[in-house]
Amino acid sequence: MDDLLTRYKAKRNFDITSEPAEGGESKDGQLAFVIQKHWASRLHYDFRLELGGAMKSWAVPKGPSYDPKDKRMAVQVEDHPIAYNQFEGEIPAGQYGAGKVIIWDEGTWTPLGDAAKGYRDGNLKFEMHGRKIQGHWALIRMKGKGEKQPPWLLIKEKDAFARPAADFSVVDEMPDSVVPLRSKTRTPAKAAKVRASETPGEKAALPATIQPQLATLVDGVPGDPSQWLFEIKFDGYRMLARVEGKTVQLFTRNGHDWTHKLPHLAKAIAKLKLKSGWLDGEIVVANDKGVPDFQRLQNAFDSSETESIVYYLFDAPFLDGRDLRHEPLETRRALLKGLFDEKTPPSLRFSDVFDVRPQDLVASACRMGLEGVIGKKKDAPYSSRRSPNWIKLKCTQRQEFVIGGYTDPQGTRTALGSLLLGVHDDKGALVYAGNVGTGFDQKTLGELKARLDAVAADQSPFSAKTDLDRKAHWVKPQLLAEVSFGEWTGSGRIRHAVFHGLREDKKPLAIKREKPVHAVAERGAASKAKAAVPRSKLHVTHPERVIDPSTGLTKLDVVRYYALIAPLLLPHLKGRPVSLVRAPGGIQGELFFQKHMEGKMPGVKPLSQALDPDHAPLMEVPTAQAVLSAAQMNVIEFHTWNGVKTAIDKPDRMTFDLDPGEGVAWESMQQAAKLVHEFLTQLGLESFVKTSGGKGLHVVVAVKKQHDWDTVKAFSQAVVQHLAKTLPQLFVAKSGPKNRVGKIFVDYLRNGFGATTASAWSARARPGLGVSVPMAWDELDSIGSGAHWTITNIQTRLHRGNSPWDAYAPQSLSKAMKLLDFKPSASKSS
Template sequence: MPDALKLYKAKRNFSVTSEPEEGGQASPDALTFVIQKHWATRLHYDFRLELDGTMKSWAVPKGPSYDTHDRRMAIHVEDHPISYSDFEGTIPPQQYGAGKVIIWDKGTWEPIGDPRAGFAKGEVKFEMHGHKMHGRWVLVRLRGHEDDKQEPWLLIKENDEYARPAAEFSVIDEFPDSVKDLPMPGRTTDTAVANAKVAQLKAERDGAEPAKAGKAAKAAKPGKETAAAAAKTPAASKAPRTRRGAMPEGAVKGDLPATLNPELATLVDGPPQKPEEWIYEIKFDGYRMLTRIEGKDIRLITRNGNDWTDKLLPLQKEIRRMKLPDGWYDGEIVVHDENGKPNFNLLQLAFDGSNKAQVVYFVFDVPYCKGHDLRDVRLDDRRALLQELLAAKPSDTVRFSAEFGTDPDQLVVAACQIGLEGVIGKRRDSRYVTRRSPEWIKLKCGQRQEFVIGGYTDPQGSRTGIGSLLLGYYDDEGVLRYAGNVGSGFNGASLRHLREVLEGMETEKSPFPARAVPGRTNHWVRPELVAEVSFSEWTAGDAVRHPVFQGLRKDKPARSVVREQAKHVQETPDTSTPAKGGKAAAKAASKPAAKPAAKAAAKPAAKSARAKPVDTDLPGNLPATFRVTHGERVMDKESGVTKMDLVRYYALVGQLMMEHLEGRPVSLVRAPEGVGGELFFQKHVTDTAKMPGVAQMDQALDPDHPSMTRIATAEGLLSSAQWNVVEIHSQNATGKHYDTPDRFVFDLDPGEGVSWAQVQEAAALMRVFLEELGLTPFLKTSGGKGLHVVVPIKPKLDWDTVKDFTHAVVDHLARTLPDRFAAKSGAKNRVGRIFIDYLRNGRGATTVSAWSPRVRPGMGISVPVRWDELPGLTSGAHWTVKTVHERLDEGNAPWAEYAKSAATLTKAMKAIGFKPAKKK
């Protein structure tokens, strides 16, 4: 029995306790540590470091702290056997240390200097690699206590990138649970194989051929085994193209689209089961960049459609020198550090003029080329063509992202060892789709994603600028959820710069739900900035562990930031409808199809891992597979309408509503907190992939602003409801004739003291007047206090002319009947009168759509009605979400003559003496 374990064994009765008596093997390649959370007489943490065949042990009453100012008492106790590192259980009563024990953390540690000399001296420095413990630490023995039965030491966090103030982060509070079932971090099962992959990764990173990457690569000579492996690779069995540069099978002639959404990879929780069916590339730490080449016009476009050509003029010049054929090229731009590794911070500096480092463009796909649409071509054939094109004009700046290796497990290990983000896998036979695809996968070393900055804390001690950033992400209902804070990864300059930027964005109200963020001294900012953050894992409380700030992202809008959820690899190819070829493909790439609504409504909507399926016997066209999160949430206390009720409502009226929405730009009113809570009026939906059936309008309709939004199919109504959209407002023109509206609307808005009977009278008067002008007005309830009078017109006149005409109509009525009508808005201008709101007729203005609910108590809905039904209406909210079934049989029948009733305004303008303003 080793002398070191005498005291340990003497204190325990191993016939009673389940603790190990001895045993355990020392690790051959790394020293291990374990920290056990121990509920004995008092809760404490047993801190154990492997050395010389035993676990050197200390009892730390308060547990470790990442604050460098904290000196945590650590009482030196007897050595434990190495096998004790696996012990988790309950020490029986009456036994030494009786109480529950869990493995709170485990991993490996590296001594800094000679650990034995350090123990003798009373100062041991080391670096830890665990699930919870990271970075540099020191154990210091207190002087003057040499005669104590148990020596007191101090456990202190060294100042490094992991250090964090106690006011911002408590590791024992943040991570209270066991890690027993988690794998040992920092272990490599096959070092030789991993090292070979490291050499390959370095070669790929530096732009060299994999075959030249070190001795490991040189040793891999072709033979029977490699030939057999190649025969199993799907790409190897394909016949090569008959001549250099020929278009591969599946290519179809097609116009080059003006815009293109890139294919996005899906984060997965493990490699595919059939790795030979996939190719693997480096996951570059940079910005996704698409290149559109059409003759001499070369544009560099971000994944969100932002034109960055002016920021990348040297790269544009190099692409022009290469004389690549017309097409769309897909890749990633990076800047390498002095070690040849992609560095995200250096890439950001390259845009502000403070850094002259070369931007390198790694190109990995070509979905359009030489007048052909290649999206239905196999990936390996597209890449073969791309490699030929790039090889014809070699460049140090524009490089082909080469394939290497077939073992994703070892590739990820190698990528992590040299500090890369991870590996991208792509199915060899996959086509190119303009959305996130399960056939492109991300295998990451650690976790890393974007977060929205919702606020910051003040610095403490000698730190300047900020203490930490308050992070968030949008959930599937559009609510900004708190994800913890990040205080590591900054330098002095970045801290000061962030403080200046954030102070200019401060706001009084938190962008997070009430009481979501601890602390009372937080500074709130508008949620517009996006930070890229690496971290070890998510906590049980949905916060990030060990976050490190990597930089700000300028290529992604804040509204698109969600929590990345790892999925299982889809082992069968994506069988969704293939992309159309030729002109249809080009048109589809830039403008999503609007029809057929009924067919689209039958498709399943986006799923949520934690969502509950809707009942399969729902009325309407709601798919049985559609998923709703938090369906029980009450949206309106007065009526009791829940989120599930709202989804059911939209399923019922979807086809009726689409007749009023088809082709029109819309604005969405989101109410995450329901009636009475904060509302969000959203005109531009940037990430429509999350909302099936919701699409973007053609950018050319409003080139000075982001693309407008439209509801493309009835499924879009369900997607909107899932994102807490209650109201849907539409504009007075369609995308087909956007510069010339095809209707105008008068909103009869009663002021204080106006009875419902007066509103009905006002609507009847408006009808008579408009009909005298030769127009055909239609009536609908507003879902609120008033009524809407809608007049269809032929799309001949511009926005300003139509708006000015409606203003003239309102002025005429207000002058003729001043006791009934007001032409000016404002509460004091319409006391006892009705304001006829004509402002909804301007360019970009909207009116709530027919069949849309309202975010008001009772949840009334806007419903088309006949004029002869006017006397029987009880209010503008005559029908509600709860009572809509009473009106479904009528549907849109009251407006059956709407389309054929459109008239020009020539006669009406003459009748009231209106003359359009002359255009400058």
């Protein structure tokens, strides 16, 4: 160990840095990993795997990506002690790697093969079990030229977790530390250790059949989510495996034996270290993007090419002669996970849980195109029925329907037009629920028509007439369609329906309209939590559209940026009229400055007409949804008034926009901002600075709502005129390019009624897409331009957030006006 850590120790002075010098313990039978987000000279991610008694470490500049096409550079660095897994804090200035460090992700990893050999050979493949990072990955060493820090590539392998970068960026959507998310309850691994010594479960003969536990659809997360485990909801078929000696059988949820259809899975299960038992899980097939695809699963069975089917296991009601159904879920899962090792066939997967806020997990699942999330009570037994201890949180409304008929095709469509769908009511009658005419490809249409012809009927199976009786061809109510849809109408019809495939694992009489209920709280009472599952997510049209040709940044990049910083942006927009700069053709195209409501923009609210009676209502952007819907409408910049809607006649801040003329060096801008700051301080006013995101800087003063717009504007003009008179070689008080060649115009016009300034955290519609960022005054010398931060490097600033402005508070202008010999009563609007 001393040899492994020699380089690590030589680079650090442990009398100064709080980093651990050594220590740390391995978990029994488990290898740890940690990914630390490190704001050193440049932001990067430190990727560490426990191997050989130390943490093998790589610096990954861009962080991990779920897209197998993204080959992330990973520079190998010195081994770290296992104790480093717990390090989160600030490495002092002057020390190696000085800067902030957070634990971005942590968990365990499982080698796929001989880990030591893979590491030596530069071809290390493994499975990750973290809060953010899951699935199969690889570290591949590149052919270097004897570098002291060998270059590797970190690559996501294709599996059910893989996602295109255009759809999902884990570093952008999950930027924070996982330390606050650590559960206070014991982990499944610890549960297994305790239970193993107690011989969990009761000795029992293996039953011939077993009914699966089913989940209840709910409208929101439980009242105490810390008591629950959350897994991805797979878009596939429920499957139970029965193992007795060398005999393996696979059963659907209805008890149909599908072993003959899935011989490769039966062989894989036979290789587990299991003498007997019942295993519960879901079979899926992933599409080209790595997302479970129900239609592809159906096609795999139709073509008898089932080798691509993967079995995700998530529960074990019976194991090795013991009935575990009355054991806590955590115990059952821990024992199930113990069946997996590096020799487990890749067609078998353990369904991992995600220790993050369920709201965030649902949102991420929806963005990734997954069906939703399953929640399970940690201490609940296994019940062979639909139980409130298992819940479904869906991204969109989706369920099975009974097919009662179909219509003829129209136009170029062949085989059929749409399917007539139904659900059973409480009395068992089949009630018409609408039709579905999208989601079919040519192959599906032909195969579906053949299946429908085989169950043709002379009369309608529905309990009442449908909207399409005259056009319909009736069928016996035997086939089930999996359909997603937008909503139920008041008349009991579905709208915006999309066909996903036929189901053969459920009984038609069991198909009823799914109605979400409230999730149970810890004691079984209805939850009062209103954090509902999003029924629909923002759809980004034309995500590939290039917004900034100089960098190649796209519309999707802009939307992702605003999704990331919305919590920081919203305090600066709160309660204020907001104007928008839109760039539908990119920043090199025509830009539109929008002050008033011009059609619906979800979440953006119209303000009172009285604020601007001669025009359409002004706008307020009060929520993250509003920010993102604006970004979807090609908004690049958010500009705000210096007043709030509740007291619009009296501004609550004063803004000075330092705008450099031609030939002004950045050092002069820094000097000018400091002089403005010093002068305002002499007037008794505390001021705050931010980058403009463009060429200049903004100096902001919070003021009490005591004076009208004309007075505040006139006073700000007096401040600027004093600066220009005192330092004419640097400042100018008149706008216009000719007036400020080689000088800086301090724009006071931003303080007039209806005038706006780019908000803090707003991007700017200029090459590079700079961002206006709040700073502390002592940081001014360390930045290189007003666009020092951009949407591509903003991650390096998120840890500071709005904290440089923590002291921002309203101030009276009375003393300052007196010192400047400014008389409000004599002020005039300019």
